[in-house]
Amino acid sequence: MQVFQPVAQKERILSLDVIRGFSLLGIFIINMISFHSPFLYIDQYSWWKAPGDQALFPWIDILVQSSFYPLFAMLFGYGLALQYERSMEKGADFFPLAVRRLFVLLLIGCVHAFLIWSGDILTNYALFGFILLVFMKLKGRALLWIGALLFLIPQLFFSILMVLMSLVDQTGVAFYSDLTNITSSIEAYGNGSFKEIFLQRVEDWYNVNGPGNIIFLMLSILPMMMIGAGAGKLHILERIHREKKVWITLLLIFSGVGLALKSLPFTVEANVAYSYIQDMLGAPFLSVSYAILLALLLINRKISAVLKPLAAAGRMSLTNYLTQSIIGTLIFYNYGLGLYGGVTLATGTWLAAGIFFIQVILSEIWLSKFRQGPMERLWRTLTYRRVRNKQAGE
Numbered sequence: 501m502q503v504f505q506p507v508a509q510k511e512r513i514l515s516l517d518v519i520r521g522f523s524l525l526g527i528f529i530i531n532m533i534s535f536h537s538p539f540l541y542i543d544q545y546s547w548w549k550a551p552g553d554q555a556l557f558p559w560i561d562i563l564v565q566s567s568f569y570p571l572f573a574m575l576f577g578y579g580l581a582l583q584y585e586r587s588m589e590k591g592a593d594f595f596p597l598a599v600r601r602l603f604v605l606l607l608i609g610c611v612h613a614f615l616i617w618s619g620d621i622l623t624n625y626a627l628f629g630f631i632l633l634v635f636m637k638l639k640g641r642a643l644l645w646i647g648a649l650l651f652l653i654p655q656l657f658f659s660i661l662m663v664l665m666s667l668v669d670q671t672g673v674a675f676y677s678d679l680t681n682i683t684s685s686i687e688a689y690g691n692g693s694f695k696e697i698f699l700q701r702v703e704d705w706y707n708v709n710g711p712g713n714i715i716f717l718m719l720s721i722l723p724m725m726m727i728g729a730g731a732g733k734l735h736i737l738e739r740i741h742r743e744k745k746v747w748i749t750l751l752l753i754f755s756g757v758g759l760a761l762k763s764l765p766f767t768v769e770a771n772v773a774y775s776y777i778q779d780m781l782g783a784p785f786l787s788v789s790y791a792i793l794l795a796l797l798l799i800n801r802k803i804s805a806v807l808k809p810l811a812a813a814g815r816m817s818l819t820n821y822l823t824q825s826i827i828g829t830l831i832f833y834n835y836g837l838g839l840y841g842g843v844t845l846a847t848g849t850w851l852a853a854g855i856f857f858i859q860v861i862l863s864e865i866w867l868s869k870f871r872q873g874p875m876e877r878l879w880r881t882l883t884y885r886r887v888r889n890k891q892a893g894e
Contacts, residue, residue: 577728
């Protein structure tokens, strides 16, 4: 029996790689804040004091914050669905390889989370990817509907509940800065030994991924993966040029809803309730609008030529994502330059944009000489080696 293989260059979808590259920039801008500041523990609406930071923060909060992780999750599901379909066409055994592939990603994520940076997303994508495999035999429309309902029903319920709580007790949903954890973060990352940094990293990871948050994480990531997988089975990105008017209309709807919901902390009140609606309900709508916008723009040849370099960064998304964490922590943690807590929001954002620009160039150069990025190559090798050994009779 055949086994499914990595996607060949001629089979790659430009829009998928461009959107993935664009997502890397958005993710890096947000991650950069956590690299240089105790972002987990601050009241972000009152923390930034410099005029430039105060002017920049609303743009980041509305357009970037929480809007790219859902997009990346949808792309993850889209890619998995394409692999599933290709394996079915070739009569290959998809699920054993998919499980092994996700297990390798989980191992890479664990190394990243506990030895590099606590804000890792790979472990969650791998874990929820295992759940997604259970639904992979469903048709595309079924995956879209289940994913949409699994996203909307819980998030609408929790959003209404949070708003009611804010009406009953405003102090219960007020933001505050956790001075204890802020102090420990600055001391560990800015001045601590590798052991102290490791312990702080584990604590930060647990505060986000512990039992109290795992359900919310699953309800924010798994539905997006299912929507992406459904879109992949329907080949939406490949067909979007055929129904431009429909997708332009959907773009206006999704972007309008997304921007309205994401602006709530600024138009209504900056508290936990409206921030929850902003991130958990509004961000996915904006994520979808970004994907539609890029796919429509890529129909134009001139714009496609301008955006095409992003595809190289997208093809090396794992390498670039991990490299961003390595560079960010080396700049700000004490075992590197030790600049933690010492830069402004604006400086960190420009730094992220500059590093990403260099990554795009380096990705183009690397892929002109090699078929895959180094981490993609390692992921492929660890996934497929055992299968090839068995085929060789070992």
